[in-house]
Amino acid sequence: MGQHRRYGNYRDIEGLTVMAGFGVRLAVLNARFALYPTAPTIKVNRVAGKHRPASIGPLIHEFYLENDMSNTIAGIRLPDSKLARDATQLVRDTESDLLFNHSTRVFLFGALTGERQKLQYDPELLYIGAMFHDMGLVPAYSSKNDRFEVDGANAARIFLTGYGIVENEIEQVWDAIALHTTPGIAQHKKPVVALVTAGVEMDVLGLAYSDFTDEQRNQVVLAHPREANFKEGIIDAFAQGTMHKPDSTFGNVKADVLALKHPDYKRVNFCSLILNSAWTDGNPGGVRCGNPNHNHG
Numbered sequence: 001m002g003q004h005r006r007y008g009n010y011r012d013i014e015g016l017t018v019m020a021g022f023g024v025r026l027a028v029l030n031a032r033f034a035l036y037p038t039a040p041t042i043k044v045n046r047v048a049g050k051h052r053p054a055s056i057g058p059l060i061h062e063f064y065l066e067n068d069m070s071n072t073i074a075g076i077r078l079p080d081s082k083l084a085r086d087a088t089q090l091v092r093d094t095e096s097d098l099l100f101n102h103s104t105r106v107f108l109f110g111a112l113t114g115e116r117q118k119l120q121y122d123p124e125l126l127y128i129g130a131m132f133h134d135m136g137l138v139p140a141y142s143s144k145n146d147r148f149e150v151d152g153a154n155a156a157r158i159f160l161t162g163y164g165i166v167e168n169e170i171e172q173v174w175d176a177i178a179l180h181t182t183p184g185i186a187q188h189k190k191p192v193v194a195l196v197t198a199g200v201e202m203d204v205l206g207l208a209y210s211d212f213t214d215e216q217r218n219q220v221v222l223a224h225p226r227e228a229n230f231k232e233g234i235i236d237a238f239a240q241g242t243m244h245k246p247d248s249t250f251g252n253v254k255a256d257v258l259a260l261k262h263p264d265y266k267r268v269n270f271c272s273l274i275l276n277s278a279w280t281d282g283n284p285g286g287v288r289c290g291n292p293n294h295n296h297g
Contacts, residue, residue, distance in 0.1 A: 074219040076111045079124045083163050087131045098233050099134050101224040102203060106130040108220045110199030114191060121191035125169055129176035129196040132156035137237055148242055153177035181252055
């Protein structure tokens with residue numbers, strides 16, 4: 001319920017309605033189970049997200065299907081507000097299965113990291129950050145010149161603005177997406193920003209792999225599978241999303257992707273830019289001697 005407070009009455013009413021309906025159906029089903037001496041009482045642990053029983057019978061199966069208990073994965077509840085559902089549908093309709101499953105795993109691994117580190121974070125903002133973090137790789141959301149991370153961040157900003165989300169929360173999501181491939185910065189920012197990067201680093205690079213239990217990893221991948229060739233597939237997705245604007249990879253990890261995948265790619269060297277800049281050191285005001293267009297590099 002806490003994740004609904006910032007949106008005002010509409011979201012509060014929506015959340016209360018969902019919870020009220022959930023409680024009524026639970027009571028009705030438990031009353032129906034009372035007809036059977038051995039029937040268990042359904043108890044739902046929303047915090048721990050306990051597993052569904054192996055043998056649950058038709059009525060409990062009906063309950064789980066209708067209330068989508070599968071939305072709890074490895075103890076993490078996937079946000080189910082209208083905002084989250086609409087974001088999920090947009091990504092589902094826009095991205096490949098590989099990117100959609102990757103994005104969902106990023107949320108789950110990020111949320112698990114937040115739980116392990118006892119961070120206070122907004123799961124809905126984290127979810128939007130994870131869902132949109134690779135949106136800039138998709139042609140419909142890819143600009144001509146900006147980094148793909150910025151394209152994804154801008155797409156998330158537009159999406160969230162349409163739901164009346166306040167600016168400081170939009171900024172958290174924007175930063176989370178824009179910084180998710182820039183090592184060494186995100187972990188010093190707000191939890192939503194840090195956790196999107198943590199989720200990406202776990203799913204793509206395997207960083208902090210051993211900090212997750214075998215059960216956590218298995219449950220996440222069972223729900224949102226890694227393809228047999230995911231490593232090659234995600235590199236291909238990075239390449240396809242940036243090949244048309246190679247200059248946007250200067251100074252970031254996608255330069256490594258194009259060096260591998262683009263036969264004509266020429267990596268820009270930072271030191272060469274410095275040495276060949278317009279400045280002539282040692283002269284008053286840095287003014288060049290003679291021809292101002294002459295390269296003194």
